[in-house]
Amino acid sequence: MVQAELSQETKALVDNAIADVGEIATLPEVTVKIIEIVENPKSTARDLHDVIKNDPALSARILKVVNSAFYGLPGQISSIDRAIVLLGLSAVKNIAIAASMTHLFTGGASIDGFSGADVWKHSIGIGVGSRLLSAAQGRPQVEESFLAGLISDLGLLVERQLFAAELGEVVGRFQHNGGNLCQIESEIIGADHQAFGMALAKKWRFPQTICTTIGYHHNPMLLAEMNRELPAIVNVADILTCKAGIGFAQHDKNTEITDELYTLIKLDAAKVDEILDQLPEQVSIAEGIFGE
Numbered sequence: 001m002v003q004a005e006l007s008q009e010t011k012a013l014v015d016n017a018i019a020d021v022g023e024i025a026t027l028p029e030v031t032v033k034i035i036e037i038v039e040n041p042k043s044t045a046r047d048l049h050d051v052i053k054n055d056p057a058l059s060a061r062i063l064k065v066v067n068s069a070f071y072g073l074p075g076q077i078s079s080i081d082r083a084i085v086l087l088g089l090s091a092v093k094n095i096a097i098a099a100s101m102t103h104l105f106t107g108g109a110s111i112d113g114f115s116g117a118d119v120w121k122h123s124i125g126i127g128v129g130s131r132l133l134s135a136a137q138g139r140p141q142v143e144e145s146f147l148a149g150l151i152s153d154l155g156l157l158v159e160r161q162l163f164a165a166e167l168g169e170v171v172g173r174f175q176h177n178g179g180n181l182c183q184i185e186s187e188i189i190g191a192d193h194q195a196f197g198m199a200l201a202k203k204w205r206f207p208q209t210i211c212t213t214i215g216y217h218h219n220p221m222l223l224a225e226m227n228r229e230l231p232a233i234v235n236v237a238d239i240l241t242c243k244a245g246i247g248f249a250q251h252d253k254n255t256e257i258t259d260e261l262y263t264l265i266k267l268d269a270a271k272v273d274e275i276l277d278q279l280p281e282q283v284s285i286a287e288g289i290f291g292e
Contacts, residue, residue: 035097
């Protein structure tokens with residue numbers, strides 16, 4: 001078995017929610033095109049440029065990113081062609097998705113104790129933390145790790161749109177009594193944000209690795225061993241983001257990283273502590289790029 005299966009009842013709830021969900025179920029057309037290009041092994045930088053040049057706002061954001069401290073490239077880059085070559089197709093895809101996500105997270109109804117802006121800030125923290133952990137590993141797919149972390153809490157958007165009252169109850173209970181957020185969601189809503197997020201990512205045809213990570217980032221040990229590493233990276237990044245007090249916390253600040261997680265991410269406690277020290281500054285830089 002590759003992963004733990006949802007119960008029939010939970011699966012039906014999630015499937016119905018994804019069928020019902022409105023504005024957040026559709027990515028902007030330009031983002032969909034960019035994802036299709038990047039996932040096609042025959043695509044070139046020129047293919048990507050031809051799509052991006054027709055979206056001035058996205059072009060401006062890409063240039064802002066390539067010239068930021070986040071990527072640390074030398075000199076000022078003024079051409080989209082050059083930006084795509086320097087960043088790579090995968091990084092440009094992440095920027096496009098991040099640009100789409102900012103609006104989706106920060107818009108929508110507010111709920112007591114739950115701000116879309118705080119969730120987005122936390123999501124940036126997880127994305128940045130995942131990227132730093134992967135870079136420390138020497139893992140080549142740092143951009144995949146960034147994206148997986150950035151959108152790991154996608155399911156909270158589904159809950160906010162379809163189960164606002166129940167989500168308010170979840171947040172209230174979690175903030176007053178602590179405990180396991182996913183378990184509280186399952187008790188009150190019938191499924192957790194992992195299940196909703198994975199289903200929405202599948203609807204958007206994201207890569208399977210990303211979908212699996214969204215679905216199991218709080219429970220990587222439920223997966224087959226060969227599928228655990230990226231969900232574990234995101235899980236550790238989430239814990240670090242909570243320890244740093246960045247955005248909507250889903251773990252207690254005193255949550256410990258287990259020996260099992262250290263083994264899965266192939267890093268020791270000293271290296272992870274270094275990343276925790278770097279996280280606030282790096283998130284501040286990323287917020288300046290990926291914020292509204």
